[in-house]
Amino acid sequence: MSAAETDLGRGDWADPEVGMVPLGEYAATWIEERPELAVRTVELYRGLLRLHIEPYIGHVMLAQLTPARVRTWRKELLDAGASSSTMAKAYRLLKAVMNTAHLDDELVKANPCRIRGAGKEDAPERPIATIGQALTAADEIKPRYRLMVFLATFASLRFAEMIGLQRGDFDLVKGVVHVRRQAIQTNGGKILVTDPKSEAGKRRVTVPPFVV
Known part of the structure; x- marks a missing residue:
């Protein structure tokens, strides 16, 4: 019995062709389809996609985005000089996009964003005027x-x-x-x-x- 037949029997099989959608294209649509987002949030997401996701992994198909590729993307971004705060924001956006692709649209079998603590943002406390x-x-x-x-x-x-x-x-x-x-x-x-x-x-x- 093939691996595909085994997965099919367990209910785990997914058509690999379904997830052959470029991440950048899917993420752009994901942002557009959320009218409840605040204007500034939309601008933030578009900027993160344009500057920190699209150039690195925007061409990668959803079904081919693995945890290893996500880790590589994160390292490439940090090596390129992205701040930890920017990296956390970009990672949270990617994770939210892939969560929709997994749970709602069923385009991928699992969310590849599994880096513990990568979305945590430790912003320095702002000074308060007297x-x-x-x-x-x-x-x-x-x-x-x-x-x-x-x-x-x-x-x-x-x-x-x-x-x-x-x-x-x-x-x-x-x-x-x-x-x-x-x-x-x-x-x-x-x-x-x-x-x-x-x-x-x-x-x-x-x-x-x-x-x-």
């Missing part, structure tokens, strides 16, 4: 941006949330700011106004009296 430094920044920045420094410091608003604020979002009687949207600038310079990242992002934020 109140004094924030007040100094508010004094030195252009007057039109002064309120943004206060809202970031004392209301914990994100940059995109502050850019998305409109006059009707401010209740100066109650000292409340309504966060209803965010404005994001794409890599191409276009401004997109969207909902916050989650429903929890739509909220009322109380600000100190001196900010009012």
Whole structure:
């Protein structure tokens, strides 16, 4: 009995022709078919695919992408100067793409991304400004941006949330700011106004009296 017949009898057989799709082509479609992704996330994924996946293994067929080839790709990328943070992001994207190819589309028998800890990202902790430094920044920045420094410091608003604020979002009687949207600038310079990242992002934020 052949190996194919054995696999067929166990229910493990997969048509090798089904997975003969270039990884780069499949990954590009994978990104396009996820409208729920945030604009910045789509840009990140496209950049990772274009710079760190496509040039190295984009031509490899899904069915021919083995754990050994994934390990080689990771080493090649690190040797080329990719940071550990970039490498982790690229690996997580590849693993997610191959997970869909395996579990949803059934194009491959198993996910070849099996490097333990490869997707873990240990970003250094960012320094936090003191109140004094924030007040100094508010004094030195252009007057039109002064309120943004206060809202970031004392209301914990994100940059995109502050850019998305409109006059009707401010209740100066109650000292409340309504966060209803965010404005994001794409890599191409276009401004997109969207909902916050989650429903929890739509909220009322109380600000100190001196900010009012």
